[in-house]
Amino acid sequence: MSDSEARNFTYLAYGLIACWVILVAYVLTLTARGRRLTRQLDNVKRMLEDRESK
């Protein structure tokens, strides 16, 4: 394989990796947001239950 062909393959790999990195980064953002929302929802529900019981 010539140098230019090897470079071509290397950049193809970069391209495919970049696609996955962007998707995975977005999924991780969604996961983090989902966890935060679940925690917030639990906190608000607990707060309301406490108020009702008083």
Place this chain on the structure above:
Amino acid sequence: MGLRDKIMIGLGALAAVLLTRNIWVMLTGLPDEAFQGAIFRIIFFHVPAAFTCFLCFFLALVAGVVYLVRKNLQWDAFAVSVTEVGLAFGAINLISGMIWARIIWGIWWTWDWRLTSMLVCWLLYAGYLVLRRAIEETTERARLGAVMLILNFSVVPFVFFSIKWFRTQHPQPVLFGDGKMDEIYRTMLYGNWVPLLLIAAVLVMLRMRQENQQREIDALRRAAHSF
């Protein structure tokens, strides 16, 4: 586990299987393109990512219009979800295009009509998300967001047809009009769009669930303050 979770897992698994198969065929079964060599294969992600992005922006436009007509916040949740997912695929399109350009043009970026209009389009839709963060009141946020989505979409046809309307460095269309892409490449390109669409659908469903969760939290907070 609810039906929606099962659907999401099923679609995600199907996308994973199709993508694995496609990447395998792409790397081992397809011949190199005569002039570009191996880097040509980036088109199988670059173009379907653009299609997915534009489809998401079109759905956001529809959701914006329907929200303004019906005032149902579910459409607002759908609009923000498809916009966010569209932006992720738009980023894939821009970055993969830059990597391809580095090899074929010898530069990462040029202020060409297609590239610039796509970047402007991406920034406008990112601006929609910024606008949403700046408005506290739910219905006002949904209303102004819907208007912005309708205005933003006017850029999409410009991005799409810019390579037809202007002299650009970007390759001319190979799928429509005078397109001359070989059948095996064309099949792979459309074949790889399917798993990307499935991934987009799963992400939109996930994001919509979060938007509904956020609304539930806001409603409970209002109830807490009214005590």
